[in-house]
Amino acid sequence: MTILAIVVPCYNEEDILPETIEQLRALRQQLIEEQLISSESKIVFVDDGSRDRTWSIIYRACLRHEEIKGIxxxxxxGHQHALLAGMFAAKQMAHCIVTLDADLQDDIYVVREFLRKFHEGYDIVYGVRKKRDVDSYMKRWTAETFYRVMNRIGVKLIYNHADYRLMSRRAVEALAQFREVNMFLRGVVPLLGFPSTTVYYDRKERKAGVTKYPFMKMIRFAFDGLTSFSMMPIRFVSVLGFCSFFVSILFAMYVLFLKMTGHTQTGWTSLMMSIWLVGGLQLIAIGLVGEYIGKVYQETKQRPRYIVDMDLLNGPMIAARERETFSEEGIS
Structure with a gap:
């Protein structure tokens, strides 16, 4: 019988987490009754350094329910590293792993279809949104633009897929061989090459809490993905530099022509435009080169992607400082 591990990264999710736990427990029980998974299947919550009561809720659930585990x-x-922490820890106990966010926007009952595809022989099953009606216009436009740009420059991404997916144990073990610090899972997972398929679902609105990906964080996330998988941006700047160089030659020829014909009065506007244009291009180029150098710098240091404070996969072991915390909150 298939042993499933559901990995849920959490960051300041105290408002929605109790309901998430109950819904996932109910789903697990249904899948067991339908004989799609074993009763040994677990739900693993990863607290990504939350500042609220997220870890308290996870710990209390671990004490009350054997199927709930916490890290x-x-x-x-960061979200991507929290996913990795849960997946790498769970791969020893499960035949397949499903990752999803704690906000319940992804339809958790699609896991049933994931498992059917897994039993058909697929190692990776992507959850793909049918449409983006629940998103704002700006978020929808930026997301669609991101996918189009990434596909245009040759990065294999699954359109409208985030991090809701099923992966077999061997796929996760292969993923563990990727050692880069700047991990962009949406681009790395398709590189594994194992048999894969997609399952479509409708995404729901967030029931509680706030999104952990505001506009600026989405832009940073997209830029990290772009620079992690392609040299196209820096090549584009090089092409732009050459174009600017040729334009400056034409402009110089124009100035010489004016001087030869006696029109020697120079224009302040054209001078300022030239200075700002060239200066802006230089700053863009320097910033982009710095971005790539920064990534190289981070990779060469070989620092750990995450550090585990407490691991409750083998049962809750409460430390003295944790015991004091839970006693203050009335948790036994």
Whole structure:
């Protein structure tokens, strides 16, 4: 019988987490009754350095329910690294792993279809949104533009897929061989090459809490993905530099022509435009080169992607400082 592990990264999710736990427990029980998974299947919550009561809720659930497991990271490692922490820890106990966010926007009952595809022989099953009606116009436009740009420059991304997916144990073990610090899972997973398919679903509105990906964080996330997989941006700047160089030659010829014909009065506007244009291009180029150098710098240091503070996969072991915290909150 298939042993499933559901990995849920959490960051400041105290408002929605109790309901998420109950819904996932109910889903697990249904899948067991339908004989799609084993009763040994687990739900693993990864606390990504939350500043609210997220870890308290996870710990209490671990004490009350054997199927609930928890991992607490020492600090905020980021969504992608929290996913990796949960997946790498769970791969030893499960035949396949499903990752999803704690906000319940992804239809959790699609896991049933994931498992059917897994039993058909697929190692990776992507959850793909049918449409983006629940998103604002700006978020929808930026997301669609991101996917189009990434596909245009040769990065294989699954359109309208985030991090809701099923992966077999061997796929996760292969993923563990990718050692880069700047991990962009949406681009790395398709590189594995294992048999894969997609399942479509309708995404729901967030029931509680706030999104952990505001506009500026989405822009940074997209830029990280772009620079992690392609040299196209820096090549584009090189092409832009050459174009600017040729335009400056034409402009110089124009100035010489004016001087030869006696029109020697120079224009302040054209001078300022030239200075600002060239200066702007230089700053863009320097910034983009710095971005790539920064990534190289981070990779060469080989620092750990995350540090685990507490691991409750083998049962809750409460430390003295944790015991004091839970006693103050009335948790036994």
């Amino acid at each position: 607490k990271l020492a600090g905020n490692a």
